[in-house]
Amino acid sequence: AQSVAQPEDQVNVAEGNPLTVKCTYSVSGNPYLFWYVQYPNRGLQFLLKYITGDNLVKGSYGFEAEFNKSQTSFHLKKPSALVSDSALYFCAVRAPQTGGYNKLIFGAGTRLAVHP
Protein backbone atom coordinates (compact mmCIF):
# COMPACT_ATOMS: atom_id res chain seq x y z
CA ALA A 1 0.00 0.00 0.00
CA GLN A 2 1.14 3.52 -0.72
CA SER A 3 1.47 5.70 2.32
CA VAL A 4 3.27 8.46 4.15
CA ALA A 5 4.13 8.25 7.84
CA GLN A 6 5.02 11.08 10.15
CA PRO A 7 5.86 9.14 13.32
CA GLU A 8 5.79 12.11 15.70
CA ASP A 9 2.60 13.95 16.51
CA GLN A 10 4.61 16.76 18.06
CA VAL A 11 8.22 17.86 18.13
CA ASN A 12 9.47 20.25 20.79
CA VAL A 13 12.72 22.15 20.37
CA ALA A 14 14.38 25.15 21.98
CA GLU A 15 14.96 28.25 19.92
CA GLY A 16 18.40 28.19 18.34
CA ASN A 17 18.67 24.41 18.40
CA PRO A 18 18.53 22.26 15.27
CA LEU A 19 15.21 20.65 14.42
CA THR A 20 14.19 17.52 12.54
CA VAL A 21 10.69 16.51 11.51
CA LYS A 22 10.57 12.93 10.30
CA CYS A 23 8.81 11.48 7.28
CA THR A 24 8.92 8.02 5.75
CA TYR A 25 7.05 6.84 2.71
CA SER A 26 5.99 3.74 0.88
CA VAL A 27 5.26 4.08 -2.82
CA SER A 28 5.96 2.11 -5.95
CA GLY A 29 8.08 3.82 -8.54
CA ASN A 30 10.12 6.96 -8.16
CA PRO A 31 8.61 9.27 -5.54
CA TYR A 32 8.06 12.98 -5.77
CA LEU A 33 8.25 14.25 -2.20
CA PHE A 34 7.00 17.49 -0.70
CA TRP A 35 6.89 19.40 2.57
CA TYR A 36 4.15 21.88 3.35
CA VAL A 37 3.65 24.06 6.42
CA GLN A 38 0.37 25.22 7.94
CA TYR A 39 0.19 28.19 10.28
CA PRO A 40 -2.90 28.61 12.50
CA ASN A 41 -6.09 29.32 10.57
CA ARG A 42 -4.23 29.33 7.27
CA GLY A 43 -3.97 27.06 4.27
CA LEU A 44 -0.92 24.94 3.58
CA GLN A 45 2.14 26.63 2.13
CA PHE A 46 4.80 24.91 0.06
CA LEU A 47 8.25 24.58 1.64
CA LEU A 48 10.27 22.35 -0.66
CA LYS A 49 10.18 19.31 -2.92
CA TYR A 50 12.37 16.51 -4.16
CA ILE A 51 11.93 15.37 -7.73
CA THR A 52 15.34 14.12 -8.80
CA GLY A 53 19.00 15.01 -8.45
CA ASP A 54 20.77 16.08 -5.27
CA ASN A 55 19.42 14.26 -2.23
CA LEU A 56 19.64 17.43 -0.12
CA VAL A 57 16.93 19.88 -1.06
CA LYS A 58 16.85 23.47 0.18
CA GLY A 59 13.59 25.33 0.55
CA SER A 60 11.91 28.35 2.03
CA TYR A 61 12.66 29.94 5.43
CA GLY A 62 16.00 28.10 5.83
CA PHE A 63 14.47 24.62 5.77
CA GLU A 64 16.05 21.69 3.99
CA ALA A 65 15.22 18.03 3.57
CA GLU A 66 17.27 14.96 2.80
CA PHE A 67 15.99 12.23 0.52
CA ASN A 68 17.23 8.79 1.57
CA LYS A 69 16.14 6.14 -0.87
CA SER A 70 17.45 3.16 1.10
CA GLN A 71 15.57 4.27 4.22
CA THR A 72 12.59 5.62 2.25
CA SER A 73 12.76 8.80 4.26
CA PHE A 74 12.51 12.51 3.59
CA HIS A 75 13.20 14.25 6.90
CA LEU A 76 12.77 18.01 7.21
CA LYS A 77 15.59 19.88 8.94
CA LYS A 78 16.67 23.33 9.99
CA PRO A 79 20.01 24.18 11.62
CA SER A 80 18.63 26.78 14.03
CA ALA A 81 14.94 26.88 15.01
CA LEU A 82 12.95 30.08 15.46
CA VAL A 83 9.84 30.56 17.57
CA SER A 84 8.10 31.64 14.36
CA ASP A 85 8.72 28.15 12.92
CA SER A 86 6.05 26.79 15.26
CA ALA A 87 3.37 25.34 12.98
CA LEU A 88 1.93 22.11 11.60
CA TYR A 89 4.14 20.39 9.03
CA PHE A 90 2.92 17.95 6.40
CA CYS A 91 4.94 15.55 4.31
CA ALA A 92 3.40 14.44 1.01
CA VAL A 93 4.31 12.02 -1.75
CA ARG A 94 3.14 11.56 -5.28
CA ALA A 95 2.00 8.01 -5.82
CA PRO A 96 1.75 6.98 -9.48
CA GLN A 97 -1.46 5.10 -10.18
CA THR A 98 -2.76 3.26 -13.18
CA GLY A 99 -4.59 5.29 -15.78
CA GLY A 100 -2.32 8.28 -15.41
CA TYR A 101 -3.93 9.66 -12.28
CA ASN A 102 -1.28 10.45 -9.73
CA LYS A 103 -2.53 10.94 -6.22
CA LEU A 104 -0.75 13.20 -3.78
CA ILE A 105 -0.79 11.45 -0.40
CA PHE A 106 -0.37 13.57 2.73
CA GLY A 107 0.93 12.45 6.10
CA ALA A 108 -1.06 13.12 9.25
CA GLY A 109 1.08 16.12 10.14
CA THR A 110 3.59 16.93 12.88
CA ARG A 111 3.16 19.89 15.16
CA LEU A 112 6.41 21.73 15.74
CA ALA A 113 6.67 23.78 18.92
CA VAL A 114 9.73 25.99 19.29
CA HIS A 115 10.20 27.34 22.81
CA PRO A 116 12.07 30.59 23.62
Place this chain on the structure above:
Amino acid sequence: NAGVTQTPKFQVLKTGQSMTLQCAQDMNHNSMYWYRQDPGMGLRLIYYSASEGTTDKGEVPNGYNVSRLNKREFSLRLESAAPSQTSVYFCASSEEGDRGVPGANVLTFGAGSRLTVL
Protein backbone atom coordinates in the same frame (compact mmCIF):
# COMPACT_ATOMS: atom_id res chain seq x y z
CA ASN B 1 -2.62 38.87 -6.08
CA ALA B 2 -5.24 36.97 -4.06
CA GLY B 3 -4.19 33.42 -5.03
CA VAL B 4 -6.93 30.97 -3.99
CA THR B 5 -10.05 32.40 -2.35
CA GLN B 6 -12.60 30.24 -0.54
CA THR B 7 -16.00 31.18 0.81
CA PRO B 8 -17.47 30.91 3.35
CA LYS B 9 -14.77 30.68 6.02
CA PHE B 10 -17.16 29.22 8.57
CA GLN B 11 -20.50 27.46 8.27
CA VAL B 12 -22.78 25.55 10.63
CA LEU B 13 -25.36 23.22 9.11
CA LYS B 14 -27.99 20.90 10.42
CA THR B 15 -28.03 17.30 9.27
CA GLY B 16 -29.73 17.04 5.90
CA GLN B 17 -29.14 20.63 4.84
CA SER B 18 -27.26 21.42 1.66
CA MET B 19 -24.61 23.97 0.91
CA THR B 20 -21.96 24.91 -1.62
CA LEU B 21 -18.37 25.89 -0.91
CA GLN B 22 -17.00 28.30 -3.47
CA CYS B 23 -13.41 28.50 -4.67
CA ALA B 24 -11.73 30.82 -7.14
CA GLN B 25 -8.11 31.21 -8.22
CA ASP B 26 -6.53 34.05 -10.14
CA MET B 27 -3.25 32.37 -11.14
CA ASN B 28 -4.49 30.91 -14.44
CA HIS B 29 -3.92 27.39 -13.11
CA ASN B 30 -5.38 24.49 -15.05
CA SER B 31 -5.96 22.11 -12.16
CA MET B 32 -8.03 22.56 -9.02
CA TYR B 33 -8.68 20.33 -6.02
CA TRP B 34 -10.85 19.96 -2.95
CA TYR B 35 -9.35 18.41 0.18
CA ARG B 36 -10.70 17.83 3.65
CA GLN B 37 -8.53 17.99 6.76
CA ASP B 38 -9.38 15.97 9.82
CA PRO B 39 -7.30 15.69 13.01
CA GLY B 40 -4.71 12.93 12.80
CA MET B 41 -5.60 12.10 9.21
CA GLY B 42 -3.80 14.72 7.18
CA LEU B 43 -5.46 15.92 4.00
CA ARG B 44 -7.61 13.68 1.87
CA LEU B 45 -8.57 14.44 -1.70
CA ILE B 46 -12.30 14.66 -2.32
CA TYR B 47 -12.45 15.66 -5.99
CA TYR B 48 -10.15 17.23 -8.48
CA SER B 49 -10.43 18.92 -11.85
CA ALA B 50 -7.50 18.43 -14.18
CA SER B 51 -8.69 21.14 -16.52
CA GLU B 52 -11.75 23.20 -17.31
CA GLY B 53 -14.61 20.88 -18.17
CA THR B 54 -13.31 17.79 -16.38
CA THR B 55 -13.76 16.46 -12.85
CA ASP B 56 -12.70 13.23 -11.17
CA LYS B 57 -13.16 11.52 -7.84
CA GLY B 58 -10.43 11.47 -5.25
CA GLU B 59 -10.08 9.34 -2.12
CA VAL B 60 -13.29 10.34 -0.33
CA PRO B 61 -15.92 11.55 -2.86
CA ASN B 62 -19.05 10.08 -1.26
CA GLY B 63 -21.57 12.71 -0.22
CA TYR B 64 -20.04 15.43 -2.36
CA ASN B 65 -20.43 16.84 -5.85
CA VAL B 66 -18.31 19.37 -7.69
CA SER B 67 -18.61 21.79 -10.56
CA ARG B 68 -15.78 23.34 -12.54
CA LEU B 69 -17.68 26.43 -13.57
CA ASN B 70 -14.82 27.89 -15.61
CA LYS B 71 -11.06 27.96 -15.42
CA ARG B 72 -11.10 30.12 -12.29
CA GLU B 73 -13.87 28.56 -10.23
CA PHE B 74 -14.37 25.11 -8.68
CA SER B 75 -17.25 24.57 -6.26
CA LEU B 76 -17.95 21.76 -3.80
CA ARG B 77 -21.54 20.86 -2.92
CA LEU B 78 -22.89 18.89 -0.01
CA GLU B 79 -26.39 17.79 -1.02
CA SER B 80 -27.45 16.36 2.36
CA ALA B 81 -24.94 17.16 5.06
CA ALA B 82 -24.01 14.56 7.66
CA PRO B 83 -22.08 14.95 10.94
CA SER B 84 -19.24 12.91 9.38
CA GLN B 85 -18.70 15.81 6.99
CA THR B 86 -17.70 18.11 9.83
CA SER B 87 -14.21 19.11 8.76
CA VAL B 88 -12.01 21.84 7.42
CA TYR B 89 -12.15 22.02 3.65
CA PHE B 90 -9.33 23.32 1.49
CA CYS B 91 -9.38 24.26 -2.13
CA ALA B 92 -6.09 24.20 -4.01
CA SER B 93 -4.85 24.80 -7.52
CA SER B 94 -1.74 23.98 -9.54
CA GLU B 95 -0.17 24.39 -12.93
CA GLU B 96 -0.86 21.08 -14.58
CA GLY B 97 -1.52 19.98 -18.14
CA ASP B 98 -4.59 18.40 -19.62
CA ARG B 99 -3.76 15.19 -17.78
CA GLY B 100 -3.35 17.40 -14.74
CA VAL B 101 -2.73 15.52 -11.55
CA PRO B 102 -0.97 16.51 -8.34
CA GLY B 103 2.42 15.55 -9.65
CA ALA B 104 5.62 17.48 -9.63
CA ASN B 105 3.97 20.85 -9.52
CA VAL B 106 3.25 22.71 -6.34
CA LEU B 107 -0.24 23.20 -4.94
CA THR B 108 -1.42 26.64 -3.81
CA PHE B 109 -4.02 26.39 -1.06
CA GLY B 110 -6.84 28.61 0.06
CA ALA B 111 -7.25 29.59 3.71
CA GLY B 112 -9.85 26.92 4.38
CA SER B 113 -13.55 26.64 5.20
CA ARG B 114 -14.52 25.24 8.59
CA LEU B 115 -17.79 23.32 8.36
CA THR B 116 -19.73 21.96 11.32
CA VAL B 117 -22.69 19.67 10.79
CA LEU B 118 -24.94 19.25 13.82
